[in-house]
Each structure stands twice: as structure tokens, then as C-alpha cells.
Amino acid sequence: MTAFWIAVTLVIVAQVMILRSTVRALRSPSALAGRGIEWAYAIVPAIALALVLVATWQAAQRRDVPVHVTTEARA
Numbered sequence: 001m002t003a004f005w006i007a008v009t010l011v012i013v014a015q016v017m018i019l020r021s022t023v024r025a026l027r028s029p030s031a032l033a034g035r036g037i038e039w040a041y042a043i044v045p046a047i048a049l050a051l052v053l054v055a056t057w058q059a060a061q062r063r064d065v066p067v068h069v070t071t072e073a074r075a
Contacts, residue, residue, distance in 0.1 A: 004060060008053055015046045 022042040026035055 004056065011049050011053065015049065018042055019046070 019042055022038055026038055
């Protein structure tokens with residue numbers, strides 16, 4: 001699980017840096033025309049990564065549950 005939290009931390013840092021650079025780029029007057037598309041290119045991957053991390057966490061939690069194995073055959 002430690003690797004998962006390291007990955008989460010790195011994803012958060014990377015997304016913050018992407019959003020920070022998007023804000024800086026949009027401050028220039030020439031960027032006014034593409035403002036919406038720039039935010040979409042920055043926000044959509046962040047949401048997608050968040051969904052992947054949540055799905056990964058849920059799968060890891062299901063895997064941690066002990067499985068009861070029986071050797072009896074059912075008819």
C-alpha cells in the first residue's frame with residue numbers, strides 16, 4: 001500500500017503543477033481565445049486520474065479481505 005500512497009502524492013504534485021502552469025499561461029493577453037479549452041485540457045486528465053486512483057483503492061481494499069476457501073464439493 002505504500003507504493004499506492006507514493007503514486008497518489010506524485011499524481012497530486014503533478015496535477016498541481018499542471019494547473020499552476022495553466023493559470024500562468026492564461027494570464028497572457030494572447031491566451032483569451034482558448035481559455036475554456038486550456039482549462040478542459042488541464043481539468044479532464046485530473047478528474048480521470050482521480051477516478052483511476054479511487055478505482056485502484058477500492059480494488060486494493062477488496063483484495064485485502066481474506067477469502068474463505070472450502071474443500072467441500074457442493075451438489
